Amino acid sequence: MKRGFQVVSKYKNEDIKLPIRATKNAAGYDFFAAEDFVLPSIWKMNFIKLLWRIRKEKTLRPEDYTKAADDLRPLLVPTGIKAYMQPDEYLLLANRSSSPLKRGLILPNGVGIVDSDYYNNESNEGEIFFQLVNLGPKDYHIKKGDRLGQGIFMPYLQADGEEQPLGERTGGFGSSGR
Known part of the structure; x- marks a missing residue:
């Protein structure tokens, strides 16, 4: 098996959809929400109070x-999916092109990177989440099965003379950072 997707054990009996390509020439695999999820609007929270205080000096x-x-932090929307791939590959997570325009949803980091050693990690079995922020004026209700974003398998190159990293992944989401 070179690369692909599996359902994490937490969602084994939950009728989770595996990522699919929408057309034969699509580079990205569409990911779907594993459960209903509410993304609150940033405009009704403490963020707007801060702006009001600034405006009123x-x-x-x-x-x-x-x-x-705290209100501006992205929320992690679960997919119930993990991805396996070759050691010299990663999965690039990207927003759907229509999400900012039609729904006001953005990936605040622009893209997500899922390393090959994220698969089956001890912390969360390698479940893939989409970090989202709702810039719209109302809360956005994601329903189980709604498309969240897309993933593209990519190879990567290493620099000549690079010292080999000694660290091993010790956890789940965001755990390889130092």
Whole structure:
């Protein structure tokens, strides 16, 4: 097996859809939501209160920034899917082109990178999540089975003379960062 998708054990009996390509020449595999999920609008939370205080030239307290930053954090929408691939490959996660325009949903990091050693990690079995922020004026309700984004398998190259990294993946989402 070179590369592909599997359902994580948590969703084994939940009728999860494996990613698919929509057309024969599509590069990306569409990923679907594993469950219903609500993405709150940033405009009804503490973020808007911070903007109001700035506009009214009010004194800003450290807790104003903290509350606003908490509201602006992306939420992780589960797919119930893990991906296996060759050691010199990664899965590039990208937003659907219609999501910002039609739904106001963005991937705040632009793209996601799923390394080959993320598969079957101890922390979350390698489940793939899409980080999303809702810029729309209302909460956005994602239904189980809705398309979230797409994944594209990509090879990568290593630099000449690179010292081989000694670290091993020790966890799930975001665990390879130092």
